[in-house]
Amino acid sequence: METKRDHLLLTPEEMTAVDAAATDYGLDSFALMLRAGGAVAASALRYFPGALRFVVLCGPGNNGGDGYVAASVLREAGAACAVYSLTDVSRLRGDAARAQAAYTGEIEPLGHYRPQAGDVVIDALFGAGLSRNVPEVVKAIIGQIAEAKLPVLAVDLPSGLCGRRGTPLGAAFRAERTITFMARKPGHLLMPGRELCGETEVFDIGIPMRLVRSKAGCTAENAPEFWLGAFPSIAAETHKYWRGHLAVFSGPGTKTGAARLAALAGLKRGAGLVTVAAPADAIAVNAASLTAIMLHGIDTVGDLKAWLDSAKISAFVLGPGFGIGEKARDFVMALKDRPLVLDADGITSFKDDRNTLFEAFSDGETRLVLTPHEGEFGRLFPDIAADPDLGKVEKAIRAAGRAHAAIVYKGADTVVAAPDGRALINTNGPPWLATAGSGDVLAGMIGALMAQGMPAFEAAAAGVYLHGEAGKRAGSDLTAEDLAIHAGVSLEG
Incomplete structure (x- = not known):
């Protein structure tokens, strides 16, 4: 019997295999990123209508690429938006570089961010793509945002949270909402990850479910x-x-x-x-x-x-x-x-x-x-x-x-x-x-x-x-x- 979509879980490694299978299948990976980033922007506008400014924190990989797409969509929607990058944008590659190039606003180094009242933070730093402790600059930003009690919308997973174990890697954001794509990770359900993710939304970006299921292991949500x-x-x-x-x-x-x-x-x-x-x-x-x-x-x-x-x-x-x-x-x-x-x-x-x-x-x-x-x-x-x-x-x-x-x-x-x-x-x-x-x-x-x-x-x-x-x-x-x-x-x- 096939596992119902609502109960399906993929480890970060299994999701990487799904992404690769989607590319082999002929799907346009940048089109998938556009759908993911658009979903992030839509979630931000829907659930945080009182935001004075959306602050998008972008990392060096595809999670950051989702963030750049979300920032572009938010600007097009007329929302105030500020983008901060963990890495020199000239070092971005692939779809992430393409998404960054399409963003027409200013991009500042991550360390320049100072929390302001009315900010809603979109965390697109690492998602599930982290296997080591967060860098010190990220740890400091996490602490500042927590101290300022700003709401966080996490892309895929709160950065710093291990998608396999559900445990923080040195430090992790505490998100009010998390939006992930195609299927949740064990880290969305295991403690303390479940609490750090807040409300989790799963968005279908268009990868056929047969490809997703073909890479899934034997772990799921009990039902x-x-x-x-x-x-x-x-x-x-x-x-x-x-x-x-x-x-x-x-x-x-x-x-x-x-x-x-x-x-x-x-x-x-x-x-x-x-x-x-x-x-x-x-x-x-x-x-x-x-x-x-x-x-x-x-x-x-x-x-x-x-x-x-x-x-x-x-x-x-x-x-x-x-x-x-x-x-x-x-x-x-x-x-x-x-x-x-x-x-x-x-x-x-x-x-x-x-x-x-x-x-x-x-x-x-x-x-x-x-x-x-x-x-x-x-x-x-x-x-x-x-x-x-x-x-x-x-x-x-x-x-x-x-x-x-x-x-x-x-x-x-x-x-x-x-x-x-x-x-x-x-x-x-x-x-x-x-x-x-x-x-x-x-x-x-x-x-x-x-x-x-x-x-x-x-x-x-x-x-x-x-x-x-x-x-x-x-x-x-x-x-x-x-x-x-x-x-x-x-x-x-």
Whole structure:
């Protein structure tokens, strides 16, 4: 299935390949630049009608060329416009030189710019074409514009922002709006890039989408199109046993709440049966709070193996409030042939024995989902986490390949990755999901979808997306209990 245009993402390198393919196809690259620059000017006039002056900052490449075209269009429209160049214009080449030559106004060196009240800055310095820290003169201008609180319209990406990783390269503009062309980059969605871009607009400059798709990798924005085909449906003849049996492991008597949150979320998310498996000292406290959710006593790995021999359990969640240590590791090894969501304490239990975990799930279809936040990811994949050249998407993909697991690398920009290199960046989660117990609810939702037969990656991606929708439904004052109640939110909201 083709990725819908709205969810397509291209790395800067992939977009460069698209541009080259467009030229090989016979498209006029300067005509594409004219459309891009015209779109920038139109966006500036539409969204900043109160500007006293448009200040266009132009770089040495095609991003700068877009800026020169935009400046020409703005002048023709009667807008006040000032252009500042990072480089000597005599050094421009190709389409950028042609665009600069067509601009009839004065061009000053970038270092001469002094912010004025009423300025709207059009940032056409680098876009996605930067792989090193910004020059000092650009860093200084970024600081001056931020201090003056001037609105910025960024062309392609705010200059200084890495289009692959979404991180600043020394410094980056904070744009009120960003206009990009044909498709967004991962840096538009990954934090802090998403905030630095402001509102992002994608403009079609006329490159055939088949050329764009031909260069796209396996990274996209998370959306139902990627997992809806595997999503469980409820038919008239559906029986509770056909909807799967989810087991959630409880911690000791003083730490039972997290497991109950996961279990409730699993029940709401459609598992036909949900059981909390609890040690003896947690039976009474769990029993006092459970109704539709069943309870089963499990103290030792022997108890677990006996239960597995006698009960038909479809999927498991281990980690929320469970406790860190040998018991968690032993339980996971007993479950190595079963669909498992490993969260929180379950992940941390393997920080010094990670290869045992990876080897246990290395064969067959992917059946393990790991749901680490930043700290847990670093404990399980310390070398990957520490690599400064990798962005969050790349880290998640490498971790998924190493662990033979679906990785849910949590955060405001949660990334879901599969061992085969697929990755989805999630964007629909509201900020108030950052509350205690939210991750327990997510683990239960993913576990329920696996119990109903969804493959690990699709279950993880669907669970993350629906977790965001549940957060919206619950509202900004939500607690984890509210979130769990809304875990059954429909795709229509």
